[in-house]
Amino acid sequence: MKILITGANGMLAKEVREKFEKGNDIIATDVAELDITNEKMVYDFITKLKPEYIINCAAYTAVDKAEDNYELADKINGDGPTNLAKAAKSAGSKLVHISTDYVFGGDLDVSKDYKEDDEKKPVTVYGKTKLHGEEGIIANTEDYYIFRTAWLYGVGGNNFVKTMTKLGTTREEVNVVSDQHGSPTYAKDLSNIIYQAIEKKIPYGIYNATNEGYTTWYDFTKQIFADQGIKCKVNPVTTEEYIEMMKITQAKRPLNSQMSKEKLHECGISVPDWKDGLKRYLEEAKNMEN
Numbered sequence: 001m002k003i004l005i006t007g008a009n010g011m012l013a014k015e016v017r018e019k020f021e022k023g024n025d026i027i028a029t030d031v032a033e034l035d036i037t038n039e040k041m042v043y044d045f046i047t048k049l050k051p052e053y054i055i056n057c058a059a060y061t062a063v064d065k066a067e068d069n070y071e072l073a074d075k076i077n078g079d080g081p082t083n084l085a086k087a088a089k090s091a092g093s094k095l096v097h098i099s100t101d102y103v104f105g106g107d108l109d110v111s112k113d114y115k116e117d118d119e120k121k122p123v124t125v126y127g128k129t130k131l132h133g134e135e136g137i138i139a140n141t142e143d144y145y146i147f148r149t150a151w152l153y154g155v156g157g158n159n160f161v162k163t164m165t166k167l168g169t170t171r172e173e174v175n176v177v178s179d180q181h182g183s184p185t186y187a188k189d190l191s192n193i194i195y196q197a198i199e200k201k202i203p204y205g206i207y208n209a210t211n212e213g214y215t216t217w218y219d220f221t222k223q224i225f226a227d228q229g230i231k232c233k234v235n236p237v238t239t240e241e242y243i244e245m246m247k248i249t250q251a252k253r254p255l256n257s258q259m260s261k262e263k264l265h266e267c268g269i270s271v272p273d274w275k276d277g278l279k280r281y282l283e284e285a286k287n288m289e290n
């Protein structure tokens with residue numbers, strides 16, 4: 001299969017490339033080769049290439065910076081996927097796109113989780129621009145998969161696990177937010193979900209796609225330390241306390257990022273637990289150091 005990967009230098013893209021490499025013809029581009037905000041360039045490139053699949057891993061992912069950069073974030077997260085969808089439709093390509101739990105309000109009671117069709121009411125610039133991207137795709141093509149993920153980490157980028165591991169080995173204690181709930185998601189497991197979806201030809205549409213199980217950043221940190229024998233003490237703090245302590249301003253964080261994977265399960269797609277994903281990630285990260 002001919003597969004175009006956009007945003008190919010990113011964290012998730014690294015895993016997607018690896019997963020699809022065998023037996024497929026991969027064309028990997030990042031902003032230098034194919035700027036997804038350039039409608040004409042995208043159209044010309046894709047209608048000439050005619051890939052069977054386009055996997056869009058390009059995005060503006062700096063959630064806090066986005067608050068002051070609406071225009072640029074919206075160009076990349078909103079116009080970009082819209083351009084890809086228009087070109088995909090003309091070229092007869094199927095489009096795979098990655099979105100986020102930030103399209104929801106994040107204020108749902110934490111005893112519940114978000115279903116794909118729940119009300120969208122993003123409260124951050126990042127979330128609003130990602131929702132624009134989803135809408136642009138839906139309006140312009142029928143043959144698409146949108147996978148909404150959250151709390152993503154992988155070996156190809158800076159991530160929470162790396163940061164906490166470093167802090168845990170240099171400090172005696174750390175304060176970590178305990179009132180945000182979600183599913184840490186290993187980029188390799190997300191790329192595997194995408195792979196299974198394509199292989200099984202599941203129905204087109206939107207799917208929640210994170211690792212299984214729910215936790216908090218606090219409990220996630222405790223697990224990161226336990227798995228590596230790190231003795232650092234972890235103190236739970238609320239989001240409000242954290243902002244106060246660190247003297248930072250940041251985009252509003254969703255307190256509830258929990259997304260149900262029922263729809264993926266119904267399509268026969270297996271999704272590993274987040275603790276299992278973390279163990280395999282730590283193993284991979286260790287092997288890369290040696």
Ligand SMILES: NC(=O)c1ccc[n+]([C@@H]2O[C@H](COP(=O)([O-])OP(=O)(O)OC[C@H]3O[C@@H](n4cnc5c(N)ncnc54)[C@H](O)[C@@H]3O)[C@@H](O)[C@H]2O)c1
Nearest residue numbers: 007009010011012031035036058059061098100149150152
């Ligand atoms: N990181 C997370 O916690 C998280 C959570 C939810 C959803 N997501 C989504 O997952 C996807 C992958 O995220 P990631 O963390 O791997 O991203 P990343 O920031 O590691 O990579 C994004 C890539 O997009 C490229 N890019 C930026 N502008 C471009 C343009 N105009 N044209 C082409 N390429 C461009 C960048 O150069 C970079 O290589 C994104 O859609 C993101 O919104 C991420």
